[in-house]
Amino acid sequence: MNRLAELGGPEVERVKAPSSTTGDFPELAGALPGKVVLRLAPFPSGALHIGNARMLFVNQFYRERYGGKLLLVFDDTIGTEEKRVEPEFFDLILGDLDLAGVRPDATYYKSDRIASFYPWARRVIDRGAAYVCTCPAELLRANRASGTACPERSQTVAESAEAWQQMLDGDFAPGEAVLRLRTDLHDPDPAFRDRVLFRISDVDHPRVGRKFRVWPLLEFSWAVDDIELKVTHVIRGKDLVMEDRMERFLWDLLGIEGPSFLHWGLLRVREAKVSKSKSYREVKDGVYDGWADPRTWSLRSLDRRGISMGALRAFTLSFGLSLADIEVPAETLYAENRKRIDATTVRRSFVPDPVRVEVEGYPSGLTEVTLANHPDLPDLGRRSVAAGPVFYLARKDVLRCLGSEVRLKDLLNVRLPESAPRGDEPIRATFTSRENRRLPRLQWVGALGAVPVEVLGIEGEHTPGLGERALLTSPPRAIVQFERVGFVRFDENWSPGATPVRVVYGHP
């Protein structure tokens, strides 16, 4: 009925008008209210980022629509060298879910469940549908490509069962044997031909150590867990459609009715090049400022920038469940966020790359001015700003307006000199009038009230500048708008009064 309320997340009440388009969300096949069981399956290799948002919010959305359960299942099988499971990521992801407002009804760890996969493997073997292959990986791949059967493909059930037991007993080293499904060597999709179900690894797992050597691959583990955990609908990206087919194949083989599948297409945010493995390296090496570094585009970095999870959710859900692969500019997310924060955000003055300007003929006695904290909302109060004959203006502003009359916003008008300043030579401007005229309006900070500010930007760059004194009293994590610059959020680890004032840039 009320699509916006469904989509908007917690802050929706504050949004004045319908904002985002509502994407299309089809009904789940055969879904019964209160009986739907969905799952979130993050791989613990880094903080959740903007690219994971769709998984989170789409599943949460359907859980809300049907009133069912949402399970969190850490997909922490053994991974690879490049995709490593690291112990700290479990809590990191739990924290990210909390931040996103996604509260799973139960949490599972695949690594706890490894042993329960073995009997299922045995059932598949007993049906004559799997065999132990000892081909080297390269040969296996080559055979698959050419549709050639390796000698072991014709194993009897008893032989397969014995070899499988040898795998479990540790008779094979990593890479020496795998359990493969017998599909069709001439399947049109080469990837589907006799896929590997289990492999051997003796890598130390952060949760279960070396307790298991035989690890299931994603499709098999899910074919089992979707049944054992009674998942009713699997909603995931379309990059995993081949896995659907594998799961169905296994269920058909065992005569089981499994959940149904639903997918969405690839969603890229143009500005965000996300890579968990790159972020992991940079965080570990200290190049990034932790997992909240803006360059990670992690949920926590967005939060740090003052982008609300409600805005992210609305943004994410606005694309519906379209199977098209899309690329969206971050501006769309920013617009969504702006709608939420603009009306509650105080205005402050900030001058990047400041240059000193002395005003000749400055009216004596004009030492301060009282300004509204928000141009349209008197309720947000006023503050007093120190003014004086000496100001700091943004170099860019000054250079752009040389020789012209400009207005120091909310204060008075001056004429800037004709020529650019040389070196550190102070700029001399001339007072013209106080009347409010249509002139270019420049941000300023009075020399007496100026406090140093450092803005952390989206590319991880630090922009120093000067801001007005009132900034010193903002609480950490407060969001303010630097007029004509954009919305910024005070950093969590900044204490009021400390300089430089540390803020993180959010968006225009």
Next chain:
RNA sequence: GCUCCCGUAGUCUAGUCCGGUCAAGGAUCCGUGGCCUUCGACCACGAAACCCGGGUUCAAAUCCCGGCGGGAGCACCA
């Protein structure tokens, strides 16, 4: 190459299943004006689209056929 998916304004999306109410709606972006102290917000106005070609039909964005274009997957990763 093989398998699958997708083509509505610059971008995203509604509509496509069940053809007419769609001379196509919304968001964002862009432009203009207003509000007269933000390059923000808000208000008003404006620009801007059914991939192409056939067919069926009184009627096609919607159905059929054929092209073309874009994307994803193709691991002993998840």
